[in-house]
Amino acid sequence: MLRIEALSAGYTAVPVLNGVSIAVDEGQFVAIVGPNGAGKTTLFKTISGTVGLMAGSIRFLDTDLASVPPHRRAHLGIAHVPEGRQVFPSLTVMENLEMGAYTEAGRRDWTSNIERIFAWLPVLAERRGQLAGTLSGGEQQMLAIGRGLASSPKLLMLDEPSMGLAPAIADFIFERLIEIRRQSGLTVLLVEQRVAEALESADHGYVLEMGRVVLEGNNKTLRADDRVRQAYLGM
Amino acid sequence: MMLENFLQALTAGILAGSIYGLMCVGLALIFGVMRVINFAQGDFMMLGMYAAYYLFAALGVQATFGDNLGPYVAVGLATPLLFAFGYVIHRVLVSRVTGARTAALEGEGHYAQLILTLGIALILQNGGQILFGSVLVSVRTPLSSSAWEIGPLWGDFVSVFVNKSRGIAAVVSVATIAALALLIARTRLGKSLRAAADNPEAATYMGIEVDHAYRIAFGLGAAITSVAGGLLATNYPFQPHIGLEYVIVMYAGVVLGGMGSIIGAFWGGMAIGLVQQLSTLVLPTQLQNAAIFVVFLLIVFLRPQGFFGRVVERT
Ligand SMILES: Nc1ncnc2c1ncn2[C@@H]1O[C@H](COP(=O)(O)OP(=O)(O)OP(=O)(O)O)[C@@H](O)[C@H]1O
């Protein structure tokens, strides 16, 4: 579904990502882990088009994304739940979800999507009239996820959904994500600092360090790898 | 007599305030909602006034629709012209200093916007002087010299006169604002404009074309302010530098109403109209503008977020 090949990208002449290759197949749950500053967020932004691509290619379904302007990529079926939530603070919860459904598919499926989103994340239904800027961090994260789901995506990209949240809330959100994926069968690409949880539930994982993929494999091989155990799992 | 004078000044204040409110709403879209500083807003209004004037007097609107209806038809026709003007100005110039391009900069590109739009303002003022001349003109209608009498109220003592063209202008202003407020609050377009203003990057992830949203908002803001200008032109003679007088009123109104609130901007403009007219009861006319700013400072001092300001920060 998503094929990234020999990708280089960055903000200045010096690229942040150097020859990154990643593949996500339909229905897969793929996790990307790595230390702070490795380039995980930059990778997501390059897929979404808010960071320019310097070399290599990104193909989504049958389209070369280089020829698709950033705002059209959501319409192809890519939902990006960005790092730090980035909900629209002066819009209500409901309006945020409506903006999630800005794509053609999102509008078409609005009624059934909103029902499912409210069932998965009931707090959003309770708070539907509240301004998103006044939600707690955990609620904002759930809204960001709901907003992503509202677009009827083919690929859901989540950038550190546990960032800055209390462990209990982060656990809850993680559990919700697993449940959402189990019920919907969505293809998910997840960036996460909670390496143990991420690798446990993912089909396939990549370890990104200093802008390069240093390790990849299915969850068993990764969790058995000595380097991963030492550096990320603290074993 | 005292009561009559007061009611008359109050009426004049409400009428003036409605038009000021409308101008402020135009700026509120650009400055309050999209957070773009536009010093040429008063000059956009001036263009709207001349557009209405030429459509009315030279391009057949007066001949077709007459002296009573004609001015309003001209204002209506000038509106899409100013929308297009704002849209193009944004596309060609202002877009270079707004949106995703400057979101990460210190001050979100406000310095560049200030200089750029100040430049546009000067070009419009001086260009206007060359094209239109500096003779005072107005959109002439007999309505501006006749009035409705309300009353006599309280027996035979008190009655209030409402100038017809100003009365109509106030009604058109309020209707325009109501329509715009609905557009911004309820429609998909309106919500996408607010989303793009809140967080351009996240808006892009939703599939919103942010630059396009900004152009639409800028065009709408120019069009709304030009409606106010056209209505004003039926009452007041004007010349190419008139924008300067009103751009200050507009910024004061938007800040008074609370940044980001469309309805707030209307009440901000209304407050300015009321203070201006009511102050004539106790102060000499030369001090009208001083009175406005004393009240402005007082309100901003007591309630820095404005009447309708929300204390929600952008993330
Ligand atoms: N807007 C920017 N301009 C310039 N450099 C940037 C920008 N954003 C990130 N960088 C740099 O790019 C590198 C990778 O950052 P990125 O945010 O992609 O890391 P990350 O893997 O997501 O880290 P974290 O786990 O902390 O979120 C860092 O060295 C960072 O300083």
Ligand SMILES: [Mg+2]
């Ligand atoms: Mg990151």
